[in-house]
Amino acid sequence: MTIKAKALTFGVAVLTVLGIGTAGAAPEAHDARSRLDVVQARGEIRVCSTGDYRPFTYRDAAGVWSGIDIDLAGDLAQRLGVRLQLVQTTWKAIADDVGRKCDLAMGGVSVTLDRAKKGLYTAPxxxxxxxxxxxxxxxxxxQTLEQIDQPGVRAIVNPGGTNEQFADANLKRARIVRHPDNNTIFAEIIEGRADLMITDATETRWQAKQNPRLCAVHPDQPFTFSEKAYLLPRDVVFKEWADQWLHLALNDGTYARIAKPWLG
Known part of the structure; x- marks a missing residue:
């Protein structure tokens, strides 16, 4: 083999290793469109929600959805000019379902670092x-975690989300009762099968309004700080649009109008 031929063979080998210059190493084609473009072309936006977290999201036995974020999802779809399709999910699966089963998640979704590893949040x-x-x-x-974390205390929790994470991290002596249905979990307290639940202050306020026997414990001074936002795929263009929609809704009276019947 001549020197020129050897050089040519070496060059082809290098290009092959680098994945360029050969037909077999052609890069895979990707859809460069934003999720925003996809949704508009589809004519439908798919919103994941758990349906078990009032006042944000609720799905009754007949399959009818309601809640603050359900109504806001309708407003989002209307302003985007597409149909709304609600997709049932669970707290355990919600971050994985975004981008796979749905275009975003709405329904009292807490901002967590674990979920932020998988997607983008709107502004809170x-x-x-x-x-x-x-x-x-x-x-x-x-009143305090010390009072709650005592032998014989039964703290009920819905599995798969931040409530369970908080209970597991902070309750070592109390008994954690895992109840799979967040729509019926407060009845367990009323019926005496659990002593309390630790959940988001907004939910405690709403449940206390619905059930005169239940009281929210210092909801204005919760144990933790958290924020609610909407969870999206890793798509900056789609996030920019969603942030603008939310900014308008928070400042043009839309959010206040929708939330008032639920939060007062």
């Missing part, structure tokens, strides 16, 4: 934090 629209809810007769008994 509500400040919140974990606090107890219990029978009003026990309100003074469960």
């Amino acid at each position: 629209y509500l400040r919140d934090g974990k606090t107890p809810i219990t029978l009003c007769e026990n309100e003074k008994r469960f």
Whole structure:
């Protein structure tokens, strides 16, 4: 083999290793469109929601959806000029479903670093934090984590989300009761099968309004700081549009109008 031929062979080998210059190493074609473009072309936006977290999201036995974020999802779809399709998900699966089963997640989604590893959040629209809810007769008994984390105390929790994470991290002596249905979990407290639940202050306020026997424990001074936002795929263009929509909704009276019947 001549020197020229050897050089040519070496050059082809290098290009092959680098993945360029050969037909077999052609890069895979990717759809360069934003999720925003995809949604508009489809004519439909798919919103994941758990349906078990009032006042943000609720799906009844007949399959009818309601809640603050359900109504806001309708407003988002209307302003985008597309149909709204609601997709049932769970707290355990919600971050994985975004981008796979749906275009974004709405419904009282707390901002967490773990979820932020998988997607992008809009700007937050509500400040919140974990606090107890219990029978009003026990309100003074469960003011602090030290009072709650005692042998014999039964703290009920819905699995898969931030409530369970908080309970697992902070309750070592109390008994954690894992209840799979967040729509019926507060009845467990009323019926005496659990002593309390630690959840977001917004939920404790709403549940206390619906059930006179339940009291939200210091909801204005929760144990933690958290925020609610909407979870999207890693798509900056789509996030920019969603942020602009949310900014308008928060400042043109849309959010206040939708939230008032639920939050007062």
